[in-house]
Amino acid sequence: MVSVHEKKRPEISQEPDEPGFVGKRRARLHKRHTEEGDGTGKELNLTAMMDVLTILVVFLLKSYSTSPGADLRDGLNPPASSTQIDLVDAVTVSVTRNDVTVDDTRVIGLEDGRVRESDLNDPQRPLLIPALQSALTQEVERLTALERAGGPEFDGRMLLVGDRSIDYELLTMILYSAGQAGLSQFKFVTLAN
Amino acid sequence: MRAGRYQTEEEISELNLVPYMDIMVNLIIFMLFTMTSFIEMKVINVSVPEQQEVNDDDDDATQKPPPLAIVVGVVHRRGFTVSIDGTFLPGPQASQPTIPCLGNGNYDFPALQSKLSEIKGTAPDITSVTLVADKPVDYQSLVRTMDILRRDPGGRPMFPDVLLGVL
Numbered sequence: 150m151v152s153v154h155e156k157k158r159p160e161i162s163q164e165p166d167e168p169g170f171v172g173k174r175r176a177r178l179h180k181r182h183t184e185e186g187d188g189t190g191k192e193l194n195l196t197a198m199m200d201v202l203t204i205l206v207v208f209l210l211k212s213y214s215t216s217p218g219a220d221l222r223d224g225l226n227p228p229a230s231s232t233q234i235d236l237v238d239a240v241t242v243s244v245t246r247n248d249v250t251v252d253d254t255r256v257i258g259l260e261d262g263r264v265r266e267s268d269l270n271d272p273q274r275p276l277l278i279p280a281l282q283s284a285l286t287q288e289v290e291r292l293t294a295l296e297r298a299g300g301p302e303f304d305g306r307m308l309l310v311g312d313r314s315i316d317y318e319l320l321t322m323i324l325y326s327a328g329q330a331g332l333s334q335f336k337f338v339t340l341a342n
Numbered sequence: 343m344r345a346g347r348y349q350t351e352e353e354i355s356e357l358n359l360v361p362y363m364d365i366m367v368n369l370i371i372f373m374l375f376t377m378t379s380f381i382e383m384k385v386i387n388v389s390v391p392e393q394q395e396v397n398d399d400d401d402d403a404t405q406k407p408p409p410l411a412i413v414v415g416v417v418h419r420r421g422f423t424v425s426i427d428g429t430f431l432p433g434p435q436a437s438q439p440t441i442p443c444l445g446n447g448n449y450d451f452p453a454l455q456s457k458l459s460e461i462k463g464t465a466p467d468i469t470s471v472t473l474v475a476d477k478p479v480d481y482q483s484l485v486r487t488m489d490i491l492r493r494d495p496g497g498r499p500m501f502p503d504v505l506l507g508v509l
Contacts, residue, residue, distance in 0.1 A: 195359040202366035209373040221381065228482040231489045232384045276508075308385065311481050317416075318477035320484070321508050324390055335390060339485060341382040 221310075228313040230339035239306035240288050240332065242281075244315055244323060249281060256284045262315050264322060276325040285330035305333040386488060389505045410468050412461065412501070414454075415439075416487055418476035419447060422454050426461070449483060455490050462500050470503035 221227070224245040243250045246262040257268050257280045264278055271277050285307075292303040307327050311320065324335060415423040421442040424431045431440045441453045462468070471491050475484055491501045 195363060199359055199362060199366070202363065202370065205370055206366060206373070209370065209377065212377060227383070228485040230384060230386060230485050231493065232386045234385050234387065236383050236385055313480065313482035313485075315481045316477060317475040317479045317481070317484060320481060321506070324388075324506070328390060335388045336385040337388055337485065339384050339386060341384050 225310060225312050226314075227310055227338050227340050229342050230337075231342050232339060234336075236338065237306065237308075237336070239308045239334075239336065240285065240292070241308045241310060242285070242323060242327065244309065244311040244319065246312060246314060249278075249323065251281070251284045251288060254284070256281050259319075262319060264319065274325075274329075276322045277329060278322055278326045281323065281326040282330045285327055285332060289331045305331060306336065307332040307334065308336050308338050310338040386485065386504075388488075389503060391505065391507060410465055412468060412471045413507070414458075414471060414473050414487065414491060416449070416473070416475040416479045416483060418478045419443060421450065422487070424454075424457060424461070431457070449487075451486060451490055454487070455495065458491065458500055459494055462494070469499070469501055470505060471501040472505045472507045474507040 222243075222245075224247055225243055241252055243253075246259060248258045249256050257264065257278060259265070268278060268280060269275065270279060289303075289305075292300075295301070296303045309320075309323065311323075327335070411425075411427050413423075413425045415425070417423060417439050421433070421439040424440040433440050433442055435442075441450050441457060444450050473484070473487060473491065475487075488504050491504050492499065493502075494500050
């Protein structure tokens with residue numbers, strides 16, 4: 150009679166299917182253990198990484214200071230174009246649906262892309278925005294005075310950074326006001342395709 | 343004893359670079375997100391009509407007329423009109439502009455492109471064109487139209503001098 154306890158268990162093979170498997174695994178574990186444990190294994194060389202990061206930061210700071218044109222603030226998404234002409238430095242007028250700025254100074258506010266009636270006070274010239282004209286005239290006078298004093302040449306250039314959703318009516322009003330202020334060369338800033 | 347002291351001094355003199363790394367990485371991520379110089383910006387040169395003094399004494403007969411006046415108009419939500427010397431080119435139907443909008447309401451830019459190529463083929467010396475638009479036409483559509491006026495699909499210049507006009 151064979152009791153339950155005496156029942157012969159099925160033999161579990163001590164050897165894995167592949168010969169030498171346990172040996173390899175043990176060796177790998179042992180290697181990892183010694184690498185981590187003795188302190189002589191791989192350590193990150195942080196000094197070299199610091200060098201790379203410092204160079205990156207300096208490059209980015211330099212790019213910050215030299216990029217011409219206006220920065221793209223909220224609500225200012227210029228249209229895309231296939232033009233290949235590079236950006237130049239000039240008087241910058243930015244137009245969003247909320248306001249018009251001249252060189253980062255807010256000149257007038259807009260109501261969903263439309264000029265308020267109170268900002269248009271010349272019935273003879275319905276396209277003229279007087280506040281914009283006077284702001285641009287001051288800028289033109291300043292740049293002309295700089296040129297006379299030996300500064301960079303001023304040739305009446307203006308960069309228009311407009312949001313892609315503004316309408317043609319607003320665009321013509323801005324170009325007309327700029328023309329009345331003495332600016333003559335207009336450049337539309339676009340995003341490269 | 344002596345060896346232990348040396349070891350302690352060595353440990354203290356090592357600069358802990360990890361906080362600096364944190365600052366640098368945060369700074370770089372912040373700058374990459376906020377900077378705009380990676381966005382490539384270009385410009386389009388635009389001409390506007392020059393203001394002229396109205397003078398009744400001008401004898402128009404002595405003034406040389408421009409060779410061929412091509413005017414492209416963007417009609418809001420209807421399409422493009424093309425006129426040569428004041429004569430509008432007809433559209434598919436009598437009530438439609440020269441190039442009507444597509445069925446989904448978008449402007450048919452490829453058709454405008456082929457029409458202008460056709461005109462350029464008949465008058466290769468003309469380099470200027472006047473662009474006018476309805477008041478509500480958006481800036482992006484205007485710039486896209488200007489792109490099409492200036493160059494053909496092969497990149498060759500068609501009408502590089504675009505003059506903006508007012509209706």
